[in-house]
Amino acid sequence: MKLELGNFYVKDICFGEKTSLKDGILTVNKEEALAVIKEDEHITEAELYIVSPGDMVRLVPVKEAIEPRYRVGGGPVFPGVTGDLMQAGDGTTYALKDMSVLVVGKHYGGFQDGLIDMGGEGAKYTYYSQLKNLVLVADSDEVIEQREQQKKNKALRWAGMRLSEYIGAVTKDLTPDEVETFELEPVTKRSKEVNDLPSVVLVLQPQSQMEEGGYNDLNYGWDTNRMLPTFMHPNEVLDGAMISGSFMPCSSKWSTYDFQNLPMIRKLYGEHGKTINFLGVIMSNLNVALEQKDRAALFVAQMAKSLGADSAVVAEEGYGNPDADFTGCIVALENANVKTVGLTNECTGRDGASQPLVSLDEKENAIVSCGNVSTLIRLPKMETVLGELEALARDGMSGGWSNDEILGASVKEDGSIIMENNAMFCGDRVVGWSTKTMAEY
Template sequence: MKLTLGNFYVKEIVFGEKTSYNNGILTVNKEEALNVVKEDEHITFADLHIVKPGDSVRLCPVKEAIEPRYRVGGGPVFPGVTGELLQCGNGTTYALKDMSIIVVGKHYGGFQDGLIDMSGEGAKYTYYSQLKNLVLVADSDEEFERFEQQKKNKALRWAGMRLSEYIGACLKDLKPEEEEVFELEPLTKRSKEVNGLPSVALVLQPQSQMEEDGYNDLNYGWDTNHMLPTFMHPNEILDGALISGSFMPCSSKWATYDMQNFPMIRRLYEEHGKTINFAGIIMSNLNVALEQKERAALFVAQIAKSLGIDAAVVAEEGYGNPDADFIACIVALENAGVKTIGLTNECTGRDGASQPLVTLDEKANAIVSCGDVSDLIELPAMDLVLGELDALSRDGNSGGWDNDEKLGPSVRPDGSIIMENNGMFCGDRVVGWSTKTMVEF
């Protein structure tokens, strides 16, 4: 499979008469864009804002981030979700780089929704403070889940995807500023030199532990809870096959933007043919019952062994219950003779004294930590809040609270906040572009 990404680098976003891209300037017709958002009758309110790095702006509750794209030759950017099914990972897709579409709730949030600061101390905790962002602030009539801690957020998330396709379509007749080519030969057709290198697979465990439809990540529109582990081409992930769900505690989430740009996939591509033979993706899942977890781990190990994989990287979206899947997968791979490392965050509690993962094993002896979700952070007030800051404390957002005996309310009267960094939108960045470092004391 051969995927060409045609990149256009956004220097500035402005509102104007025609949605277009020219010399780094993305112009958005606000009225047309909002009409696209409101195609869903469940959207009761919508507005658009432009924010950039350094702005004194706080976004909360943040629900999703998406990179605007256009599939050359036609077809949906997210097959099986925003349109008919078609194969991802072949052909050409155009992308607007250095920007994203951010979806924010006008009022209510939940456990899976987070916070972004575009400047100050909080900006370093999330990748999205580095981007120029077109922010959709919206509300819906989905009253059945308004006061639920876990929300599917379907109307708002789908509105973000429609908006990203509308914006991306302005690239249709343009020539990219840069082209990136991602191509892997079939496993049985690679050269002797490539096959002589250590064969490496990336094992992905996207959020999939909710048995009810509507919460989990989707693979070609298929709820990942219903999947058995399977082999996929990395180009499929980079080209829209996988979209983010609406369940995982926010710092642990992989936004759709993360999946479209997955840095670990790109890094393995860089080493392919040099130091490793990048075999591809073993797509696994996170399960509910212990037997389901063990079954998935056995499937992953069998696929790896059958493909002749020498080493694997296992990446987990989340923590807590999913840790059992994560460790079981590493152990099964090690038992199959596959040298394995893990990528995950950890939850050691505010005092740092808790076990970092729910389950551990001596064979899981090479784990890269992407940070502790329980670290307390204090952030000053911002000049502008897009959304509703009270959602951080009122609605059970991961990282926030209504009142604490020692710390008081998470949201203070002056607009400053104290929270666990668990509430930072996609803050742990297990996908591979974390700026966090480890210090030895």
């Protein structure tokens, strides 16, 4: 499989008459874009904003981030989700780089939603403060979940995907600034030089813990909860086969943008043929029942072994209960003599003194750690808030609270906030671009 990603670098975004891209300036016809968003009758209110790095803007509750793309030759950017099923990862896709489409709730947040500060001291906590962002702030008629802590956010997330496809289509007849090629020879057809290098599989554990449909990450539109670990080509992940879900405290979450750009895949590609032989991706999942966890680990280890993997990288989208899947998978791989490195974050508590993972095993001897979900963060008032600040305190967002005996509510009268890192939008970047680690004090 060969994927060509044609990249268009976006220097600036503005609203204007014609939705177009010229000399790195993306112009968006707001009315037309809003019409695309409102194609779904469940969207009741929608407005678009543009934010750039350094802007003193706070976005909350953020539900999703997507890279605008266009599938050359036709077809949905997200097969099985925004259109019919088709093979992802084999062909040409255009991408608007250095920007994302962000989806923000106009009023209601939930457990899985996060916060982004585009400027000031809070900016360092999320990746998305470095990007130019087209921000959709919207509400829906999904009244049934407005007051629920767990939200599927279906109308808003799908509106974000439609918007990103609409924006991505500006590249249709243009020539990209650069083309990146992603190609792996079939596993059994590789040269001796490549075969002599240590072989590596990447095991991804996307979020799939909700038994009820509508919350979990989707694989070609299929609920990852209903899936057993399966072998995938990394190009499929980079090209829209996976979309983010709507569950898990936000700093541990992987957005759709994270899947589209998954830095660990890009790094393994970069090393392929030089220091390693990148075999591919084993797409596993995260489960609730122990038997399901064990079954998934068993499948992963068997596949790695059958593929002849010398080593593996395991990354989990979550913490707490999913740590058991993470540890179980690493132990199963090590028991199969696959040398494994784990990629995760930790939950050491507000005082940093708690056990870092719920489940620990001595065989997990190589871990890269990306942060503490429960670090307390205090941030001053921000001039502009897109969405609704009160959502952080009111709606059960994972890093916010309406009352705490000592700390009070997360949102203060003067507009300043106190929260746990948990609510930073995809803040721990366990997909590979975290420059955070953990240190003992």
